[in-house]
Amino acid sequence: PLSVKEAQGLAKALDTRKAAAKAFLKPKGLLPCSVLHINPSEDGSVVWYTKPQTQKLYFSESLGIVSQELPLPALVWAANKSRLFVYAVATKGKPCLSTPLFNAPFFNLYHNGNVCMGSVDVRISQSAALEEFIQAWEGYFFGSYFSHFIGGHNPVKGNLISLYQSLADTGSVFPVEELVPNNKQLKNLLR
Numbered sequence: 001p002l003s004v005k006e007a008q009g010l011a012k013a014l015d016t017r018k019a020a021a022k023a024f025l026k027p028k029g030l031l032p033c034s035v036l037h038i039n040p041s042e043d044g045s046v047v048w049y050t051k052p053q054t055q056k057l058y059f060s061e062s063l064g065i066v067s068q069e070l071p072l073p074a075l076v077w078a079a080n081k082s083r084l085f086v087y088a089v090a091t092k093g094k095p096c097l098s099t100p101l102f103n104a105p106f107f108n109l110y111h112n113g114n115v116c117m118g119s120v121d122v123r124i125s126q127s128a129a130l131e132e133f134i135q136a137w138e139g140y141f142f143g144s145y146f147s148h149f150i151g152g153h154n155p156v157k158g159n160l161i162s163l164y165q166s167l168a169d170t171g172s173v174f175p176v177e178e179l180v181p182n183n184k185q186l187k188n189l190l191r
Contacts, residue, residue: 102179103155
């Protein structure tokens with residue numbers, strides 16, 4: 001049997017919540033170059049970017065698009081433990097505070113850039129390191145199936161399905177002239 005004092009000491013030693021909270025969003029080493037902003041509050045949030053890349057996108061059968069690798073523009077991501085926002089940028093270099101944001105060229109996005117995760121079971125660890133946090137959100141996003149426009153929101157100037165099919169056929173880079181301005185700048189994402 002333990003005394004009350006010993007039991008309280010044991011409970012305090014076993015309570016790892018404070019340690020986990022301190023570890024949340026802590027980088028494993030040097031701060032990754034892609035990270036633009038970190039807010040290490042209790043809910044925590046990160047803003048980062050990815051350069052133009054080719055990525056495999058998965059589509060629901062109802063869209064009539066084959067799941068395949070497609071070129072993407074540079075993207076700006078903003079996330080906390082429960083929500084993800086994705087935007088496109090027309091530049092290839094690291095964005096700055098005044099960089100204009102565009103709608104990201106994907107289905108399942110609201111007009112404000114918020115991603116509808118549908119049935120994806122988002123589980124961000126309370127002690128996720130910065131790199132794990134970013135990798136988890138990108139994995140959830142690119143590992144999900146794109147299925148629909150939300151509220152009739154078309155994120156590009158033309159037809160998104162036709163654009164994807166054209167990119168698949170030609171293998172060219174993403175045409176940034178197809179991006180639609182979001183009327184925000186990067187500085188609007190910093191909280």
